[in-house]
Amino acid sequence: MKGIFRNDRVKELQNNRTPVKFLSGAKIVLHLMADSRSTIDPNYNIEIIERNPNYLLPIKSLGMETSHTFDGFLTYTTELDGSARSYAHLYRKGVIEAVEGSLVKAVVSKKEIPSIAFEEEILKTLPYYFEVLRRIDVQSPITIYLSFVNIKDYSMKLNQEILGVQPIQYPDENLKLSDIFIENFNNIDNVPRMMQPVFDEVWNAFGMFKSFNYDEDGNWGYGLNMKD
Incomplete structure (x- = not known):
């Protein structure tokens, strides 16, 4: 059921079906979902958040601004024209959907994924989302899904030239990465290492064999792409 929800939302987000007026175009999409066997009431009171x-x-x-929705509660950040460029939507059924558009916004004909910033911003945000789930008493396990929407012909923008590494354009509209199953999200001591396999997959999609933001020991922030 969780995968079905993710797939349905990716299709809807491709058509800009969002809980608030949002930037058109490419999007980074993050889902955190309670296990379907969870005892969470579908009408759980999220008033604490x-x-x-x-x-x-x-x-x-x-x-950020806040708003109630039919499905739950929403926070969002806006552009000057009033359109949201990023939001986090907490569903009463124990799901968080976070969508970001400004990092991957096309500039004229330039379509690029910022190779450091997209990882960095996700890594900064995830611990907050774990805390949200704890506060509304979501029980482990949970599943995390990372997706990219409307990224046909995008390439990866490297911070540094890396010998033998040449990004390619992504050929499809959407990119759905493998799920991350977390047995106990209360005992995660290294979020970057937890996310490394999925970040590697993103780089794979753009023609490279791993995320070069990690060093050979799996430490984020010390890879070849991070060198000054």
Whole structure:
């Protein structure tokens, strides 16, 4: 059921079906979902987050606004024209959907995934989402899904030239990475290492064999792409 929800939302987001008016075009999409066997009531009271929304941060948050929705509670960051560029949507059924558009916004004909920033912003945000789930009493296990929407002909923008590494354009509209199953999200001591296999898959999709933001020992921030 969780995978079906993710697939349905990716299709809807491709058509810009969002809980708030949103930037058109490419999007980074993150889903955190409670296990279907969880005892969470589908109508669970999420008032504790509504009263203190600071943990429900949009990805790359620069200030935020809040709103109630039919499905739950929403925080979002807007552009000058009033369109949201990033939001985090907490569903009463124990799902967080975070969508970010400004990091992958096409500039004229330039379509690029920022190789450091997309990983960095996800890594910064995930611990807050774990705290949200704890506060509404979601029980382990949970599943994380990372997707990219409307990225046909995008390439990966490297921070550094890396010998023998040449990004390619992605040929399809959407990219859905493998799920990350977390047996106990209360005992995660290294979020970057947990996310490394999926980040590697993103780089694979753009013609490279791994994320070069990691060093050979799996430490994020020390790879060849991070060198000054």
